[in-house]
Amino acid sequence: MHLLQAQHHTRRAFLKRSGQLALTGTALPLALNLAAMGEAAAFDATDYKALVCVFLYGGNDYANTVVTYDDPSYNLYSAIRGGGVGQTAGGIALAKADLAATLLNPAVAPVDVLGQARQYALHPSMSGVANLFNTGHAAVQLNVGPLVVPLTRAQYSNSNRALYPRPPQLFSHNDQQSIWQSSSPEGSKVGWGGNIGDLALSGNSNSLFTCMSVTGNAVFLSGDTALQYQVSTTGAIRIRPATDPTVYGSSAVRGALNSLIQQARPQKLENEYNRVTQRAINAEGSVTAALALTPPATVFPTDSFAQQLKMVARLIKGQATLGATRQVFFVSLGGFDLHDNLVGQQSALMGRVSAAMTAFYDATVEMGVANKVTAFTASDFGRTLASNGDGSDHGWGSHHLVVGGAVNGKAFYGVPPPVSVANTAAPEDQWHVGQGRLLPSTSVDQYAATLAKWFGVADGELTGILPNLGHFGGTGYPVNLGFML
Numbered sequence: 001m002h003l004l005q006a007q008h009h010t011r012r013a014f015l016k017r018s019g020q021l022a023l024t025g026t027a028l029p030l031a032l033n034l035a036a037m038g039e040a041a042a043f044d045a046t047d048y049k050a051l052v053c054v055f056l057y058g059g060n061d062y063a064n065t066v067v068t069y070d071d072p073s074y075n076l077y078s079a080i081r082g083g084g085v086g087q088t089a090g091g092i093a094l095a096k097a098d099l100a101a102t103l104l105n106p107a108v109a110p111v112d113v114l115g116q117a118r119q120y121a122l123h124p125s126m127s128g129v130a131n132l133f134n135t136g137h138a139a140v141q142l143n144v145g146p147l148v149v150p151l152t153r154a155q156y157s158n159s160n161r162a163l164y165p166r167p168p169q170l171f172s173h174n175d176q177q178s179i180w181q182s183s184s185p186e187g188s189k190v191g192w193g194g195n196i197g198d199l200a201l202s203g204n205s206n207s208l209f210t211c212m213s214v215t216g217n218a219v220f221l222s223g224d225t226a227l228q229y230q231v232s233t234t235g236a237i238r239i240r241p242a243t244d245p246t247v248y249g250s251s252a253v254r255g256a257l258n259s260l261i262q263q264a265r266p267q268k269l270e271n272e273y274n275r276v277t278q279r280a281i282n283a284e285g286s287v288t289a290a291l292a293l294t295p296p297a298t299v300f301p302t303d304s305f306a307q308q309l310k311m312v313a314r315l316i317k318g319q320a321t322l323g324a325t326r327q328v329f330f331v332s333l334g335g336f337d338l339h340d341n342l343v344g345q346q347s348a349l350m351g352r353v354s355a356a357m358t359a360f361y362d363a364t365v366e367m368g369v370a371n372k373v374t375a376f377t378a379s380d381f382g383r384t385l386a387s388n389g390d391g392s393d394h395g396w397g398s399h400h401l402v403v404g405g406a407v408n409g410k411a412f413y414g415v416p417p418p419v420s421v422a423n424t425a426a427p428e429d430q431w432h433v434g435q436g437r438l439l440p441s442t443s444v445d446q447y448a449a450t451l452a453k454w455f456g457v458a459d460g461e462l463t464g465i466l467p468n469l470g471h472f473g474g475t476g477y478p479v480n481l482g483f484m485l
Helices: 016-026 072-082 098-100 129-132 151-158 172-184 192-203 251-260 266-291 302-318 344-368 444-455 459-465
Strands: 049-058 066-068 120-122 138-145 211-213 228-231 326-333 373-379 398-404 409-414
Touching: 049 172, 049 302, 049 344, 049 444, 049 459, 066 072, 066 251, 098 120, 098 129, 098 344, 120 129, 129 138, 129 344, 129 398, 138 172, 138 444, 172 192, 172 459, 192 211, 192 251, 192 459, 266 302, 302 326, 302 344, 344 373, 344 398, 373 444, 444 459
Parallel strands: 049 326, 049 373, 138 409, 211 228, 211 326
Antiparallel strands: 066 120, 138 398, 373 398
């Protein structure tokens, strides 16, 4: 098998959680997504760094996010998507005039497989991120998606799946969300963000705050040893009977209950349950103390997605209080499964993404950690270039954004795919698998490895985190994509 095999994570295999978690598997509310965490082999972390995964659930439409702008390519895009006469809007195509304000101006123009220089603009609602790109603080990774091995279109179509394996369950939402986050389909227990966190545990004086989610449970943050600590947009998730000032109006009842659920017990399972409860209460106190620091003055939008990133900024500001020098965060926004009303609904969604990510970057600048924090987007898959009438259908490869002070910005990475939906032997038709579903020219493993290396993961650790990475690294498939300084 080419898929994730946890037993091959050799430096962490000895930390098998079965023994530890047999006693800690009982669960209280979300705050108790905690476990006994042993020491982990780790890189040296002498400074602070954070990775922030921004997951766009539903499969974001790539063609209207990073929009081809040069006349030859735009005209093809417009014709395929039902655009109007004279480069006006129509069908699910955006008007070229509306893209002028978000035109991306790289230091070097990207060149496609036909040797043609290309221009791109971001969605018209993404002026904030476009400005970050044009000032050198953001980059675009073109046509990235899950791959087990490098594939050509002919190999994709070959019936020999052992020689030319495809990612399992292509075009399935749940499975591709899991593949992006963990290299395995739905049901996976370990994600590459969590495995990066595994290596950081012993470098953090409080390992509980290595992997933190502000959007609920996600396999991305689950490691062999590291488990995600979940918070809400308002702070730590409390065990209310133990932390409320009174219970049933009585401080005495509250004190008695608090003592009962934390005191040592002779029965092993009961005692372990109480230890985990005590750990959760202590963790809630640490998060509350970190959030008591004066928050960044940067103004964030008030929508729930922006508030997730605001909470991440506040946690980063409190990283010393939390005892963390390396952290991995996860936030998300849903609603991208736009088979219908693509133009109307995606505009609002991408506007929220841009405004929130811009505010988040501004907050890191304010806090003096812009070079230490990198945010990046991910999604189930891209979508078809072909219109289904009012939207686009499930695809494969997509374009993604990387934002931060350490990003080698104002640049495109990867190969611009030709704009085509035809099924011919022509070169421009070799990078889609029908209807303009992009055949990725860059794997998620390469994308993740580039982020992991910046974070501090050693070359020898990368294949333990990213099980398919060993199949890449040859001509056209570098392990380090270069978008991080």
